[in-house]
Ligand code: C2E
Ligand code: MG
């Protein structure tokens with residue numbers, strides 16, 4: 001009994017077939033879900049150019065569909081079967097002699113009274129040349145020109161559809177793969193070889209994937225694999241990611257390159273619906289995990305859940321706690337002494353400490369960047385300034401004269417939409433009756449480069465008032481001394497990373513030597529950070545370094561401990577106060 005026999009069909013079939021007949025070159029098919037048996041009309045055999053003696057089957061139908069359209073077509077039919085909804089798509093047929101023809105493929109599923117799918121019916125209508133051209137255009141929009149694979153746009157469409165039809169308890173694995181060193185392959189062997197490699201990867205991945213897996217090229221050297229069969233959980237998705245990395249690692253592609261190219265790739269993984277059900281978001285999650293993986297190094301794999309969502313949650317939690325830290329009085333300033341060549345105390349650096357009410361000590365390297373991202377740095381920075389000046393003022397009243405107190409300033413504190421730092425700091429000096437000459441501000445190279453004009457204006461104003469301006473962590477940024485020359489600098493702080501191996505590393509010694517020479521040439525003094533050993537100290541003295549700070553000479557300590565190091569200023573009558581006084585303003 002063929003589909004042209006209408007005696008056994010329900011009304012929808014009759015309607016569909018009647019409509020089909022209105023068109024020339026329109027074939028139809030029907031698949032019975034109980035038996036899996038398929039029947040085709042004679043026109044379908046003709047359209048697909050298949051001998052009518054051959055038994056019709058869904059696999060045979062798929063064989064005639066262009067490989068790039070096959071998965072989407074199969075998915076559309078499957079979805080109609082599972083959901084009972086009609087489907088419609090335009091796709092290519094791959095005929096003999098590489099001929100392509102375009103068809104409009106429509107269908108629907110007929111269910112019994114209980115909603116059980118009985119059969120799915122489809123029609124195939126050959127499209128006119130004009131329609132074909134339009135479709136070709138659409139295909140071009142959805143296809144990557146180099147590899148012929150579907151692109152991002154097509155992937156989002158595909159993924160949206162796949163997620164909708166995922167059976168209960170099943171997941172779709174979304175794997176983003178990025179070739180390591182692709183840029184240098186391109187640079188060393190040329191774009192042609194780069195393109196060959198992409199095409200080779202497309203074929204090679206296809207070879208190692210299941211027929212139902214989706215393979216696409218998202219951009220540059222990033223491929224996407226979606227597997228929605230047989231994935232039950234994240235670890236199965238990770239396994240697939242590792243498998244793809246392994247097969248790539250074992251391959252040696254034959255390219256027009258003078259040397260064999262050893263391949264490896266980083267992988268980012270997300271899964272649906274566990275990580276969400278929006279296709280664009282899922283691709284983004286996998287891509288964010290990929291960025292994390294690349295940050296870790298070649299051949300790494302990260303998943304969205306561990307790499308990102310946990311970090312995001314932790315950061316959010318920490319950020320919320322940091323927002324309350326001032327009110328909860330969890331913050332404190334510690335002071336690290338700074339010394340000259342004769343081991344006289346020349347000042348101290350104020351360093352922020354966060355001791356949470358839960359008893360954790362969170363290091364500034366963890367919470368300062370978070371404060372900068374969230375904007376909390378402004379209230380935090382202000383708190384540090386107020387606290388530091390209050391402390392300095394209290395010491396002065398007690399006759400303890402610390403020559404200079406250095407305060408770390410974040411680049412964000414120079415943002416033009418904030419109260420200008422010079423106004424804020426000099427205002428506080430007045431309030432606390434502290435001479436600006438007792439203050440130093442420390443800024444990193446990156447902080448200055450981020451906002452050079454605002455930085456220059458603010459620092460000029462501070463320097464004019466007598467505040468010492470220092471460059472912190474010098475050598476870790478990308479600025480040359482010449483580019484910083486325009487700023488009213490007085491001191492360079494040589495980063496600890498150059499001091500650590502000073503005794504054993506000739507390169508570090510040369511850098512420190514050159515920095516000190518150049519700084520002196522420009523009229524700046526040099527302070528070495530992170531001095532931990534006598535050997536480092538001796539080297540720094542030989543190289544002509546002016547000032548020193550580090551565990552060897554004193555760790556960051558509470559104010560009461562620093563007081564023991566400060567000599568009383570006998571010229572000033574001391575006021576006996578133990579607590580920080582109220583503001584004088
Ligand atoms: P930094 O300004 O370069 O501060 C020096 C860091 O090196 C401090 O770390 C200090 O404890 C540490 N250090 C000093 N001597 C030694 C040594 O001999 N060996 C070793 N291993 N480390 C030494 P800390 O306190 O963890 O601060 C880290 C960074 O956090 C600071 O680097 C600074 O960039 C930032 N920071 C700290 N307090 C503040 C603040 O109030 N405001 C801002 N914006 N940033 C701050
Ligand atoms: Mg500092």
Ligand code: MG
Nearest residue numbers: 472473493529
């Ligand atoms: Mg530093």
